[in-house]
Amino acid sequence: MKENVMRHRIPHRPPRTRIHRPRSVQTFILLLGLGLFAFALTALATPAQAAPAYQEDKPSNDFCLACHQQQDIAKTLGNETLPVTINPTQFGRSVHAQENILCVDCHTDISDYPHPTVRENSIRAYSLASADTCKECHEDKYEKIQDSVHQVAFDAGNQGAPICADCHNPHTQPRLIGRESGELTIAARKLVPETCAECHVDIYNNYRESVHGKALTEEGNVDVPTCVDCHGVHDIHDPTTASFHNSTPGLCAKCHENAEIMDKYGISTNVVNTYVADFHGATVKLFEEQYPDQPTNKAVCTDCHGVHDIAKTGNPATGVAMQENLLTKCQRCHPGATANFPAAWMSHYEPSPEHYPIVYYVNLFYKFFIPTVLGGMTFFVLTDIYRRIVNRAKGRKHA
Structure with a gap:
């Protein structure tokens, strides 16, 4: 019996070791508890703030x-119907969508929907009512337009x-200016x-x-000028004024003095210099610089070559390289000009x-002859003056 009791006794366990926490840890726990308690009291004492009202973003x-x-x-405006269907693919390619x-x-x-009632009674009136919208983003362009011939x-x-x-169709307008080049694409x-058409x-x-035009529309050659290169973009000025007429050689020179472009086509870059060197060009240049708003009857580029219908100089029908065609141009200002009259013009070539x-050889002769004559005369005058001074110093009368 005693053995059974002994068998069921609880085994002996070693005494528990009491864990002693460092005093710094106890202090930290105490402070943390006090902090949480104070925060809870503050939260209970502060009245709850109302949640901000929800504001929807723009559609x-x-x-x-x-x-x-x-x-x-579509939308009915008076007696007209304005289509309001937008092609999502075309719009997605537009610069505005991008x-x-x-x-x-x-x-x-x-x-929101339904949309406000449109008060305009025509499509044009609706467009004009919205015209200032572009100013919000394109103020610099808007300001230029104010002085244009269109405005x-x-x-x-x-x-x-x-x-x-x-x-610029706002729903399909592609990007016009390259991001990196900053120029027209x-x-x-x-x-x-x-667009101008x-x-x-x-x-x-x-x-x-x-x-x-043929080079651009048929060949895709972008070296040639388009409307905006001569007339400007947003600040288009009246091309019928005297100032525009007098500035024409400068407009043409922007391309025709560009060696990088002209060398591709074997065209001389001296066309403006040779023009300014003759009577027509010298007079027009003077008017442009001194009296830009005064008209002159002297020929500029477009008077001989045309304006929008400029042809190749060798074109048999209208090219000014053909003497009979050039004579017709000359007779506009010189009614009495005969068949030999155009031969006096050297066609923008420098003599060679x-x-x-x-x-060329006459010019070359005079380049040497004139300095020789003037140099000889100068030498004669200087030696004569020298002799007079010497004779005066010696007290002799000059013969």
Whole structure:
């Protein structure tokens, strides 16, 4: 019995070791507890703040396109119907979409559906009412337009004068200026004449048949000038003024003095220098610098070569390299000019052994002859003065 009791006794366990925490730890725990207690009291004593009201963001373009990509939706403005279907693919390629411009950034009067009532009773009136919208982002361009021939026409009462959206469709406008180059892109240069043709169709037809226009529209050659290279972009000035006429040689010189471009086509870069060296050019240059607003009857580039219908100089029908064609040009200012009259003009060439050799050698002769004569005369005068001084010093009378 005693053995059984012994078998069921609890085995002997070693005494527990009491853990002694460092005093610094105890202090930290005490301070932490007091801090939490104080924070709880402060939270209970402070009245609860109301949650801020939820503000929706501006509607995304996808939100707007959910309706506006539907086919054949339109808005009635008076007796006219304004299509409001937007092709999402074309819009996605536009510079506005690429720059994350929202629909409501331009259509600022629209924030929900149904949209506000449009008060304008025609499509043109609606466009004009929205014309200042572009100013919000393009203020520099907007300011230039104020002095342009288009704005002058508009201010004079011509409501058909172009506004921003007539040249730049805001829903399909591609990027015009390269991000890195800062210049007009190749695609944009090709589009310029077609854009201007919306109003100036007759001029476009002439340009398209010209040496410049054919190179651009048929060959895709972007070295040639487009409308904006001669007329400007947003600050287009009246091309019928005397100042524009007098500045024409400078406009042409922007390309024709550029050796990088002219060397590609074997065209001399001295055309402006040779023009300024003759009577016509010297007079026009004087007027441009001293009296820019005064008209002159002296010929400039466009008087001989044409304006929008410039042809190759060797063109049998209109090229000025053909004597009979050139005579017709000369007779506009010189009615009595005969068949030999154009032969006096050296066609923008500087005299050389290849071009006008007689003139070249005569010039060469005089380059030596004139200094020799003047030098001899100067030597004679100086020696005569010297002899007079010497004779006076010796007290002798000069013979």
